[in-house]
Amino acid sequence: MPDLEHLSLPDTVHRLLRTRILNNELPSGTRLIEASIAEELGVSRATVRAALARLAGEGLVEISPRRHSIVTRLSHEDIQDACYARYVLEEGAVRAVLAHGAAELVDPLTELVARMEHAARDRDLAVMVDLDTAFHGSLVAAARKPRLARLFAGMDAQMGAVMRSSLEEQHLDLAEMPRMHRDLVDALAGGDPALVASTLYRHYLREDYVL
Amino acid sequence: MPDLEHLSLPDTVHRLLRTRILNNELPSGTRLIEASIAEELGVSRATVRAALARLAGEGLVEISPRRHSIVTRLSHEDIQDACYARYVLEEGAVRAVLAHGAAELVDPLTELVARMEHAARDRDLAVMVDLDTAFHGSLVAAARKPRLARLFAGMDAQMGAVMRSSLEEQHLDLAEMPRMHRDLVDALAGGDPALVASTLYRHYLREDYVL
DNA sequence: TCCATTACAGTTGTCGACAATCGACAATCG
DNA sequence: CGATTGTCGATTGTCGACAACTGTAATGGA
Missing domain, CATH: 1.10.10.10 (Winged helix-like DNA-binding domain superfamily/Winged helix DNA-binding domain)
Incomplete structure (x- = not known):
C-alpha cells in the first residue's frame, strides 16, 4: 500500500x-x-x-x-466530563478573543450557522459534525493560543462520539444545533465575556450556569 | 533488561x-x-x-x-502560550472545586507551601519543581474532572521546562515560590472565584489580570 | 565562478518474527 | 462438588533488518 x-x-x-x-x-x-x-x-x-x-x-x-x-465506552459521567473540559478550553479561548474584539469572527461563523440549517433540514449528521467542528475550531483558532487550540482539537474526536450518542439517545435534536450556535454568535457579537461564558456553558452542559 | x-x-x-x-x-x-x-x-x-x-x-x-x-526550543511566546493554557485548565478546575467548597484542600496545600519554604532555603530546584507539580496537581485533582486533570498533567513536563528557563533567566526567584502559592491558598480559602482566578492569572502570567 | 546533477551518508519508515504475558479452560486434588 | 493448579491459545512487547527518503557534498558542464 x-x-x-x-x-x-x-x-x-x-x-x-x-x-x-x-x-x-x-x-x-x-x-x-x-x-x-x-x-x-x-x-x-x-x-x-x-x-x-x-x-x-x-x-x-x-x-x-x-x-x-x-x-472506549463513554458513560454518562464521561460525557459530562468531556463536555466540561471542552467548555473550559473554549471559554479560555473566547476570553482571549474578546480581549481583541470578535468582530471579524461574526461573519464566517454566521455563514457556518447557515450551512448548519441546511444540514439540519437534510438530516445529515456527518456534515453537521464537521460544521460543528469547524465552528468551534475557528472560534478557538482566533484566540491565537496554539497550545490551547491543540488541546481543544485533541478532543474533537471525543466530542464527535458524544454528539452521536446524544443524538441516538435523543437528548439532542439536529434542529437545535443551528439555534444553539446562533445564540453563541450573538453573545460573541455582544462582547460581554460573562454572557458568552454562560451561553457556552449551556451549549456544552445544557444546564443553567451555576458555577 | x-x-x-x-x-x-x-x-x-x-x-x-x-x-x-x-x-x-x-x-x-x-x-x-x-x-x-x-x-x-x-x-x-x-x-x-x-x-x-x-x-x-x-x-x-x-x-x-x-x-x-x-x-523543543521554547521561545518567549511559547512560554506565554503554555502558561496561558495551563492557567485556563487550572482555573476551570478551581471553579469546579469552589462549587463544592475547598475547605479540605487548605491544610494539605498549606503543608506543601511549608515544604516549599524549606526547598527555597535549600536552593533545591528539583524538589521545588516536584512540590509545585504536587500543589497544582492536587488542586486540579480535587475538581474530580478526569479529562481536565489529564490535559493538565500532560503539561507538567512543559511547565517544568518553563520553570527552569525562568529561573535561569532570572525572571523568577525560588524564594518567591512559597509566597505565590500561599497567596493562592489564601484566595482559595476565601472562596471567591473571581479573586482565585485573578490570583491564578498572576501566578502563571505574572501580569495584572486584564482579560 | 556558478548552477544543475548525481552520488552518498545518515536517519526514519515499515516490516515480519520471536519472546513474554494474560485469560480461559481443563485437569487434578481435597 | 468446589477450589487450585497446569496447560494452551490468543495477543501484545520487543527486536533486528531492509527499504525509502532527506539533506549534503562531490562532480561536471556552461
Missing part, C-alpha cells in the same frame, strides 16, 4: 479507524486486535500500533497493557 | 529522556537519533520511538517526519 499523498501510513490507519468508530461500525467495547487490523489493511503491526496509540491519546480507544485495546 | 516493576520499557525510556531534558543534559535543539538512543540504552528502536512519540505529545520533543526529532 504505497503513499497516495504525503500522508504517513499511521496517519491513514488512524483516520480510517477513527471514522469507523465515529460511524459506529466499531461500537463501544469492540476489541481492536493489532494483528487483525494489520492483516486487513495490509500494513504492519507497528503501523497499527502507532495509530492505536494516537487514538488512545484522543480518548477513542483504551489500551490495556498486555491485553488488548477496546473502543 | 527485565522488569523490576510493572513499568513498561517505553515508560522507562520516556522517563529517562524527560529527566535528561529537564536537567538540561539534553539542551533545546539537541538532535535525538532513535538508533543512537536505542543502542545506548540497550533497547530496540521501536521502544525509543514510542517514548519519543509520548515526549512529543507532552511538547518536550518535536518530530520532523522523515528527518529527526529535536528537543
Whole structure:
C-alpha cells in the first residue's frame, strides 16, 4: 500500500479507524486486535500500533497493557466530563478573543450557522459534525493560543462520539444545533465575556450556569 | 533488561529522556537519533520511538517526519502560550472545586507551601519543581474532572521546562515560590472565584489580570 | 565562478518474527 | 462438588533488518 499523498501510513490507519468508530461500525467495547487490523489493511503491526496509540491519546480507544485495546465506552459521567473540559478550553479561548474584539469572527461563523440549517433540514449528521467542528475550531483558532487550540482539537474526536450518542439517545435534536450556535454568535457579537461564558456553558452542559 | 516493576520499557525510556531534558543534559535543539538512543540504552528502536512519540505529545520533543526529532526550543511566546493554557485548565478546575467548597484542600496545600519554604532555603530546584507539580496537581485533582486533570498533567513536563528557563533567566526567584502559592491558598480559602482566578492569572502570567 | 546533477551518508519508515504475558479452560486434588 | 493448579491459545512487547527518503557534498558542464 504505497503513499497516495504525503500522508504517513499511521496517519491513514488512524483516520480510517477513527471514522469507523465515529460511524459506529466499531461500537463501544469492540476489541481492536493489532494483528487483525494489520492483516486487513495490509500494513504492519507497528503501523497499527502507532495509530492505536494516537487514538488512545484522543480518548477513542483504551489500551490495556498486555491485553488488548477496546473502543472506549463513554458513560454518562464521561460525557459530562468531556463536555466540561471542552467548555473550559473554549471559554479560555473566547476570553482571549474578546480581549481583541470578535468582530471579524461574526461573519464566517454566521455563514457556518447557515450551512448548519441546511444540514439540519437534510438530516445529515456527518456534515453537521464537521460544521460543528469547524465552528468551534475557528472560534478557538482566533484566540491565537496554539497550545490551547491543540488541546481543544485533541478532543474533537471525543466530542464527535458524544454528539452521536446524544443524538441516538435523543437528548439532542439536529434542529437545535443551528439555534444553539446562533445564540453563541450573538453573545460573541455582544462582547460581554460573562454572557458568552454562560451561553457556552449551556451549549456544552445544557444546564443553567451555576458555577 | 527485565522488569523490576510493572513499568513498561517505553515508560522507562520516556522517563529517562524527560529527566535528561529537564536537567538540561539534553539542551533545546539537541538532535535525538532513535538508533543512537536505542543502542545506548540497550533497547530496540521501536521502544525509543514510542517514548519519543509520548515526549512529543507532552511538547518536550518535536518530530520532523522523515528527518529527526529535536528537543523543543521554547521561545518567549511559547512560554506565554503554555502558561496561558495551563492557567485556563487550572482555573476551570478551581471553579469546579469552589462549587463544592475547598475547605479540605487548605491544610494539605498549606503543608506543601511549608515544604516549599524549606526547598527555597535549600536552593533545591528539583524538589521545588516536584512540590509545585504536587500543589497544582492536587488542586486540579480535587475538581474530580478526569479529562481536565489529564490535559493538565500532560503539561507538567512543559511547565517544568518553563520553570527552569525562568529561573535561569532570572525572571523568577525560588524564594518567591512559597509566597505565590500561599497567596493562592489564601484566595482559595476565601472562596471567591473571581479573586482565585485573578490570583491564578498572576501566578502563571505574572501580569495584572486584564482579560 | 556558478548552477544543475548525481552520488552518498545518515536517519526514519515499515516490516515480519520471536519472546513474554494474560485469560480461559481443563485437569487434578481435597 | 468446589477450589487450585497446569496447560494452551490468543495477543501484545520487543527486536533486528531492509527499504525509502532527506539533506549534503562531490562532480561536471556552461
